[in-house]
Amino acid sequence: MTTIKNTCAQAPCPAEGLLKSLSGKWKPQVFRLAVEGPLRFNSLLRQLEGASKQSLSVALKELEEQDILQRTVVQEKPLHVEYYLTEKGQALIPVFKQLEVLGS
Amino acid sequence: MTTIKNTCAQAPCPAEGLLKSLSGKWKPQVFRLAVEGPLRFNSLLRQLEGASKQSLSVALKELEEQDILQRTVVQEKPLHVEYYLTEKGQALIPVFKQLEVLGS
DNA sequence: TCAATTAGTCAGAAAATTATGACCACCATA
């Protein structure tokens, strides 16, 4: 036998989903700011020049779906929303920092 | 002054480029296999079920442009091409492995 | 000389991602 047919479907890459989760538009920037502290929608919109409500909304929603950010309504005087890192999100901090180091 | 205009363009996120580099179609899978050893085009095509020549070609070309893979023509008996990790690519291995752990 | 393997390219279509701008509802203050 000279050629051995590779019948194995390649294992799905476990890193794939995570990479996708973090690489959408504005997501790295949002994640980065989330490390600093809780995020608020309009505040983010001001910080991230060029971002539109829509794209930011999508980024936040997806980060939430992927259990990286947690959205909470703060029931205080001026009723508002805060996004902060979940445990999973926090677990990503070191990897993200490494990516920052290697990417700069 | 009650409102202070934020004139600072937020620092560009240094992780952004790297995340994008690694998250394109088939790129995580390709990177993963590249860790194992040098890659060959048609071999990859067989391993990555569902990948087309085109998408694979794009993935390889971009990984090459981003200096993650190095393309070399092997001047041996059956003349062929090999792709292997550059130094930068190798530097990414630990981060990638971390992403695999966290992603699974 | 014919067929297969090597490693691709190219044009066009389809699908996914982003951007744009209008609109909404709630609350507070003047």
Next chain:
DNA sequence: TATGGTGGTCATAATTTTCTGACTAATTGA
């Protein structure tokens, strides 16, 4: 009662990414 801030949604358009299938060109073995 109007104005501005909160945090969005929605439809549409533009852009980017990905897929599909045809084609190329050099090399090798039968």
